[in-house]
Structures are given as C-alpha cells and as structure tokens.
Amino acid sequence: MRCVITGGAGFLGSHLTDLILNEGHEVIVLDNLSTGSLSNLFHQISNPRLQIKTVDVREKLDIDGPVDIVFNLASPASPPVYTQRRVECLLINSEAVLQVAEFALEKGARLVQASTSEVYGDPLSHPQIEHHWGNVNPIGERSCYDEGKRFAEALLSAMRLEQGLNAGIIRIFNTYGPRMHPFDGRVISGFVRQALANEPLTVFGDGSQTRSFCYVSDLVRGLWLMGNSNQPGPINLGNPIEQTVLSMAHLIKESTNSESEITFEPLPSDDPVRRRPDVSKAKELLGWEPLVGIDVGLREVINWQIETQRAFSEQIS
Numbered sequence: 001m002r003c004v005i006t007g008g009a010g011f012l013g014s015h016l017t018d019l020i021l022n023e024g025h026e027v028i029v030l031d032n033l034s035t036g037s038l039s040n041l042f043h044q045i046s047n048p049r050l051q052i053k054t055v056d057v058r059e060k061l062d063i064d065g066p067v068d069i070v071f072n073l074a075s076p077a078s079p080p081v082y083t084q085r086r087v088e089c090l091l092i093n094s095e096a097v098l099q100v101a102e103f104a105l106e107k108g109a110r111l112v113q114a115s116t117s118e119v120y121g122d123p124l125s126h127p128q129i130e131h132h133w134g135n136v137n138p139i140g141e142r143s144c145y146d147e148g149k150r151f152a153e154a155l156l157s158a159m160r161l162e163q164g165l166n167a168g169i170i171r172i173f174n175t176y177g178p179r180m181h182p183f184d185g186r187v188i189s190g191f192v193r194q195a196l197a198n199e200p201l202t203v204f205g206d207g208s209q210t211r212s213f214c215y216v217s218d219l220v221r222g223l224w225l226m227g228n229s230n231q232p233g234p235i236n237l238g239n240p241i242e243q244t245v246l247s248m249a250h251l252i253k254e255s256t257n258s259e260s261e262i263t264f265e266p267l268p269s270d271d272p273v274r275r276r277p278d279v280s281k282a283k284e285l286l287g288w289e290p291l292v293g294i295d296v297g298l299r300e301v302i303n304w305q306i307e308t309q310r311a312f313s314e315q316i317s
C-alpha cells in the first residue's frame with residue numbers, strides 16, 4: 001500500500017511512519033516542520049519506501065500515482081503551542097482539512113482524521129463516550145484547537161454524506177512516548193525533562209485534574225487499524241486508566257530518582273477537570289485495546305530523554 005501522512009515528522013506521525021514502513025508499505029510524509037522535526041525520521045532516511053516532502057498542507061496537494069490511505073495528522077497539538085498560533089491552528093483544521101479531503105477524494109483513498117478528546121471540552125459526563133457532544137467554550141483559551149477540530153469533524157462528515165468521501169474520525173486522548181518534544185509544554189514530556197534536570201515540577205492548579213495517558217505504540221496501532229477499516233467513527237483511542245496530574249508528578253519524580261520539588265502554578269483557563277475515554281467502540285469495531293502500562297511507557301520516555309538531552313540543550317542554546 002501507499003500511504004500519505006500529513007504531519008508525519010511530528011511525534012505521532014513519525015511513530016505511525018515507522019509502523020507502516022515496518023509492515024512493508026510505502027509512506028509519503030508531508031510536513032512543514034513547524035512543530036515536527038526531520039530528526040524524528042533520521043533513522044528511516046535511507047529507507048527507499050519513505051519519501052519526505054516539506055510542504056504546507058494548506059496548499060493544494062500534488063502527489064503522482066495512487067494513494068491508498070491518507071492519515072491527516074498535521075496540526076499543532078500542545079496547548080502552549082496552539083495558543084501562540086490561534087489563527088494558524090484554526091486554518092490548519094479547516095482549510096487544510098478541505099485540501100486533504102479533496103486530495104483523498106481525487107485519489108479514491110481512505111482518509112483518517114486525527115481528532116481529539118478536546119472535542120468533549122470540559123466534559124459534563126464521564127467517561128467520555130463518542131455520542132457525547134461536548135462542552136466547549138467557543139471563544140475561550142483553547143477554542144482555536146477545540147473548535148478547529150470540531151469543524152474538521154463536521155466538514156468530513158458532510159463530505160462523506162454529500163461526496164462519498166471514505167473518511168474515518170479518530171478522537172485521540174492524551175498520548176505520550178519518545179519523540180514528544182520535551183519543551184512543547186505537554187505534561188509528561190515536561191515533567192520528565194524537569195525531573196531529569198532536578199528542576200521543580202510545575203503542577204498547574206492543585207493537580208487534582210485528571211488525564212488518561214496512552215502509550216504511543218498503542219495509539220498508532222489504532223490509527224493503522226482505522227486506516228484499514230471503512231468505519232466512519234468517531235472512535236475514541238486512549239488508555240482508560242485515569243490519574244491526577246499531581247500523582248503523575250510524584251510517579252515521574254520517583255521513576256527518575258529526582259530531587260526536584262513539586263511546585264504549583266495557576267491553572268490555565270478552560271483546562272478540562274477530568275478526562276477518560278470509553279474505548280468500547282474501538283474494541284468492538286477495530287479489535288483494539290491499549291497494551292502498554294504507564295511504568296513501561298514512562299521508562300521509554302525517560303531513557304529517550306536521557307539519550308537526547310544533550311542534543312536538545314544544544315538546540316535551544
């Protein structure tokens with residue numbers, strides 16, 4: 001098969017690239033390297049089944065030959081990043097999704113859209129099930145991302161109905177693993193970096209808000225299963241084991257034998273109070289469930305950050 005991955009030089013995209021290449025297929029990565037990096041794909045650079053094109057997917061896509069599956073992952077994903085690029089975030093999740101969808105239609109390809117648990121906003125019911133419609137502030141701190149992703153879901157649903165687009169929507173819950181940028185502001189990569197440097201672990205609010213963390217290999221396996229199905233979704237993918245942010249800070253401090261203090265900073269506005277996926281639909285329709293526990297996953301992140309720490313500190317200095 002021949003697969004296109006927009007955002008393929010990012011955290012999830014590079015792991016999905018590895019999985020598909022390891023399955024023996026071809027991958028064309030389209031990425032403008034705004035938050036991703038070619039270093040995420042260096043280990044595959046001489047693979048003849050990989051092509052990398054540095055393009056902005058807001059422009060019309062131009063690829064010769066057939067394409068079987070398009071995975072649309074291009075979008076900023078971290079709150080401190082997208083709140084610095086609000087208009088860009090809205091456009092990548094609207095204009096660019098239209099470009100990618102028209103490209104998939106033209107090629108007769110399956111399209112998998114990376115949506116997010118953020119479409120549930122600050123959820124009114126728990127755990128989050130796909131038929132819940134969400135509780136999103138349309139003009140709030142996170143609205144560029146949440147409403148952008150909701151628009152993308154609406155657009156692809158409309159194109160499925162009116163034009164027969166074979167689109168499938170996956171709602172991704174917090175995912176972590178190696179190659180998540182230690183400085184992009186997301187909680188696990190940030191706490192591990194702080195703990196390894198013996199700097200304070202910065203818990204926002206009192207740390208009682210919850211998240212459910214999925215290891216990256218589980219997540220990309222779910223994306224691949226979705227790509228090979230004709231399910232429209234939306235389907236949640238995530239690990240249903242829920243923990244408070246404060247308990248994650250303690251776990252990471254212990255796992256790194258760190259002397260860091262844990263400090264408390266103001267909670268950003270519209271930060272969801274709790275989040276846990278119901279993954280029954282993924283299990284039933286895709287035969288998917290998460291397999292990697294937090295201890296194993298954290299160890300991978302810690303080892304990866306230790307190995308790459310020096311490179312990162314050189315990069316930011």
Ligand code: NAD
Pocket residue numbers: 006007008009010011012013030031032033034035036037055056057058072073074075076077078092096114115116117171172173174175176
């Ligand atoms: P990431 O920032 O590591 O990857 C995003 C990639 O998209 C980057 O390589 C970036 O350079 C690229 N990109 C951004 N704008 C682009 C443009 N205009 N043209 C071409 N490329 C562009 O983030 P990630 O964590 O890998 O997230 C990937 C996708 O998954 C995103 O759509 C995100 O919304 C979604 N998602 C991720 C998570 C998570 O926990 N990681 C959770 C929910 C949803």
Ligand code: UDP
Pocket residue numbers: 078079174185186187188190191202203204205209211245267268271272
């Ligand atoms: N968080 C934190 N300290 C940090 C970064 C994040 O306490 O240094 C909190 C954040 O407020 C949120 C949770 O950790 O409640 C997860 O944040 P992340 O940005 O990783 O993901 P999201 O908020 O998009 O779920």
